[in-house]
Amino acid sequence: xxxxxxxxxxxxxxxxxxxxxxxxxxxxxxxxxxxxxxxxxxxxxxxxxxxxxxxxxxxxxxxxxxxxxxxxxxxxxxxxxxxxxxxxxxxxxxxxxxxxxxxxxxxxxxxxxxxxxxxxxxxxxxxxxxxxxxxxxxxxxxxxxxxxxxxxxxxxxxxxxxxxxxxxxxxxxxxxxxxxxxxxxxxxxxxxxxxxxxxxxxxxxxxxxxxxxxxxxxxxxxxxxxxxxxxxxxxx
Amino acid sequence: xxxxxxxxxxxxxxxxxxxxxxxxxxxxxxxxxxxxxxxxxxxxxxxxxxxxxxxxxxxxxxxxxxxxxxxxxxxxxxxxxxxxxxxxxxxxxxxxxxxxxxxxxxxxxxxxxxxxxxxxxxxxxxxxxxxxxxxxxxxxxxxxxxxxxxxxxxxxxxxxxxxxxxxxxxxxxxxxxxxxxxxxxxxxxxxxxxxxxxxxxxxxxxxxxxxxxxxxxxxxxxxxxxxxxxxxxxxx
DNA sequence: CTTTCAAAAATGTGATCACTTTCTGGAAAG
DNA sequence: CTTTCCAGAAAGTGATCACATTTTTGAAAG
Numbered sequence: 001x002x003x004x005x006x007x008x009x010x011x012x013x014x015x016x017x018x019x020x021x022x023x024x025x026x027x028x029x030x031x032x033x034x035x036x037x038x039x040x041x042x043x044x045x046x047x048x049x050x051x052x053x054x055x056x057x058x059x060x061x062x063x064x065x066x067x068x069x070x071x072x073x074x075x076x077x078x079x080x081x082x083x084x085x086x087x088x089x090x091x092x093x094x095x096x097x098x099x100x101x102x103x104x105x106x107x108x109x110x111x112x113x114x115x116x117x118x119x120x121x122x123x124x125x126x127x128x129x130x131x132x133x134x135x136x137x138x139x140x141x142x143x144x145x146x147x148x149x150x151x152x153x154x155x156x157x158x159x160x161x162x163x164x165x166x167x168x169x170x171x172x173x174x175x176x177x178x179x180x181x182x183x184x185x186x187x188x189x190x191x192x193x194x195x196x197x198x199x200x201x202x203x204x205x206x207x208x209x210x211x212x213x214x215x216x217x218x219x220x221x222x223x224x225x226x227x228x229x230x231x232x233x234x235x236x
Numbered sequence: 237x238x239x240x241x242x243x244x245x246x247x248x249x250x251x252x253x254x255x256x257x258x259x260x261x262x263x264x265x266x267x268x269x270x271x272x273x274x275x276x277x278x279x280x281x282x283x284x285x286x287x288x289x290x291x292x293x294x295x296x297x298x299x300x301x302x303x304x305x306x307x308x309x310x311x312x313x314x315x316x317x318x319x320x321x322x323x324x325x326x327x328x329x330x331x332x333x334x335x336x337x338x339x340x341x342x343x344x345x346x347x348x349x350x351x352x353x354x355x356x357x358x359x360x361x362x363x364x365x366x367x368x369x370x371x372x373x374x375x376x377x378x379x380x381x382x383x384x385x386x387x388x389x390x391x392x393x394x395x396x397x398x399x400x401x402x403x404x405x406x407x408x409x410x411x412x413x414x415x416x417x418x419x420x421x422x423x424x425x426x427x428x429x430x431x432x433x434x435x436x437x438x439x440x441x442x443x444x445x446x447x448x449x450x451x452x453x454x455x456x457x458x459x460x461x462x463x464x465x466x467x468x469x470x471x472x
Numbered sequence: 473c474t475t476t477c478a479a480a481a482a483t484g485t486g487a488t489c490a491c492t493t494t495c496t497g498g499a500a501a502g
Numbered sequence: 503c504t505t506t507c508c509a510g511a512a513a514g515t516g517a518t519c520a521c522a523t524t525t526t527t528g529a530a531a532g
Binding site: 023024025067068069071072073074075076077081083084085093095096099100102103106107110162163164165166168169172173176 | 259260261303304305307308309310311312313317319320321329331332335336338339342343346398399400401402404405408409412
Binding site: 260287288289290299303320321322323 | 482483484485492493494
């Protein structure tokens with residue numbers, strides 16, 4: 001009455017690895033982080049198919065946790081389940097882009113204002129450190145590192161809000177436009193990117209809610225503006 | 237609540253039921269609809285545990301599609317996966333409630349404005365029919381039917397927007413507050429509920445974007461106001 | 473009657489299987 | 503050279519299994 005385990009040359013490791021990593025759903029959490037960060041840093045290209053077995057092999061786990069994570073990400077509209085069951089990174093369209101911009105502009109400044117009272121001068125210093133790193137990566141043209149750090153910068157602020165509703169919504173929005181962002185940077189580079197991070201940091205130091213919201217708004221408009229100018233070329 | 241296959245004493249039916257219902261993922265879709273509408277009509281009580289095997293048995297399917305749907309709904313924050321892996325309907329808190337109200341006020345009027353240009357006088361008639369039905373249910377105190385119809389009314393409008401980004405976000409918000417809504421109606425009844433549906437219909441007939449947004453805003457504030465007054469009693 | 477604690481039941485998780493559908497590649501026909 | 507079509511490969515889906523953990527139960531002890 002013994003099921004054969006770990007007989008195949010490669011494939012998932014032994015059993016549940018009882019106390020290896022830790023608590024319940026550890027494998028799923030690991031898979032979730034891997035795919036999420038892959039989306040946010042542009043490892044997945046819009047239109048590219050994402051297969052359960054492929055990812056499972058790549059991550060060294062069984063198809064099960066991958067299936068569940070893919071369903072989760074599809075529920076957040078970070079992935080798209082096509083009628084034939086195939087999963088892929090959604091293609092960007094003008095409609096989707098316009099809506100993503102609108103939703104970001106509605107939610108993110110509000111989230112930043114909620115976060116402001118929880119942000120201290122220490123946080124401003126942390127953010128400055130991240131922003132300095134961003135400037136370096138922009139100059140060296142490291143698009144992947146830039147995307148990761150830009151995400152870290154924004155969500156350092158948003159997370160401080162302690163939000164349980166708005167934050168997940170914004171999370172979903174970033175997962176949706178990030179893959180497209182990456183294709184644009186691959187085309188036009190990162191050299192002439194400008195952000196309003198320093199204005200945001202200054203507003204945090206002064207506890208200036210209006211100023212912070214304005215900085216975030218401008219940052220979104222600038223950043224998405226670059227994407228917007230390229231979207232027609234990409235599609236048309 | 238849900239159709240039971242009732243072929244064998246227990247356990248799901250044999251194989252995939254090849255051409256029975258139709259296309260790919262049919263069972264998952266059925267489970268998804270069942271649980272979603274259950275949440276929206278208040279069949280699930282906040283704090284109540286939701287078990288995979290329990291739902292699977294109740295719906296007459298194997299645990300697999302239920303697992304995936306529960307993960308989806310957890311990703312939309314309609315359900316909560318606790319550290320021990322158990323899944324439950326999240327409890328309402330003051331923080332969550334305030335954020336849900338804020339998010340609804342930010343997104344839904346905007347969504348209604350997007351939809352306006354696609355709404356015709358025929359749609360106004362359809363909405364009137366739904367609203368008349370709502371009035372009846374409010375008088376008879378049928379909370380479940382009210383919730384279903386109120387959802388139908390709002391999303392009849394929102395769906396007309398053709399939105400692919402804002403609409404799913406609002407979907408998630410409704411899934412989050414609906415279960416709590418139900419518990420409040422069970423406590424205070426539905427008799428003294430007032431909505432701004434007729435104002436919204438009038439604005440649609442006149443193609444008045446400002447008026448429609450104002451009606452939706454007022455409708456949300458009125459409806460959530462009733463919930464808000466009860467939330468402290470429920471929690472404190 | 474309350475508390476303690478061990479046995480039993482229930483639950484989530486990861487893996488694997490069987491089956492159907494879908495996609496891919498290449499040979500054959502035009 | 504292009505198109506058609508079929509066989510093999512690949513992929514998603516639902517079901518089932520084995521296992522660790524958690525929860526519940528129920529009896530014994532205080």
